[in-house]
Amino acid sequence: GNTTWTRSGNWVSIPANFGMTAGKWYAEFSPVSVSNGSYIGVTGRPATDARLNDLPGHDSDSYGYAQNGESITGNSGSSYGDTYTGGDIIGVALDITNLKIYFSKNGTWQNSGDPTSGATGTGAAYTITTPASTTEGFYAFSNADGASGTTTFQANFGGCSAFTVSSGNADGNGYGNFEYAPPSGYLA
Secondary structure (H helix, E strand, O other): OOOEEEEEOOOEEEEOOOOEOOOEEEEEEEEEEOOOOEEEEEEOOOHHHOOOOOOOOOOOOEEEEEOOOEEEEOOEEEEOOOOOOOOOOEEEEEEOOOOEEEEEEOOEEHHHOOOOOHHHOOOOOEEOOOOOHHHHOEEEEEEEOOOOOEEEEEEEOOOOOOOOOOOOEOOOOOOOOEOOOOOOOOEO
8 A cells, every 4th residue: 555665775755645635634654664864744745746855844844753852844853752763653643724733652642742722732743834735735754864774664544554553543433543543533
């Protein structure tokens, strides 16, 4: 299902091919092996502009959660959450309704985040500042940077998980098979 990718060499970003323009969405990513850093995030650029030599958070319309625990947007990082490594599962909750993005590590929302907090955005990693992308779509994506080493990512958008799921959590419509329960109101 195109849910596993391996990078060796230069920066590579892999976006989902489904752009979200409204609503609330959940996905999980797991770095299998990591070298020279990794980023998981959301971009407001279309999949056809896949940013193959870019990082989540490099531009003002992309938002990343870095392996070192920083949140990054506009190529500027700030302290946000825990570091992560191979085998961890990073959840991404994208709330386009309220223009917020949240990240979890192994089921714990970072920065005391509450994706169900609506417009207040409790603990959100980002408030989306480029809402024009609600017409173009937001795309979840992951990236590995650097020019050496090999990094492998696995993704789970609810349908075909690349990594083993032992818990079997579905979204509110009964769809999906996630390791951790999607927040109430978020869909696969």
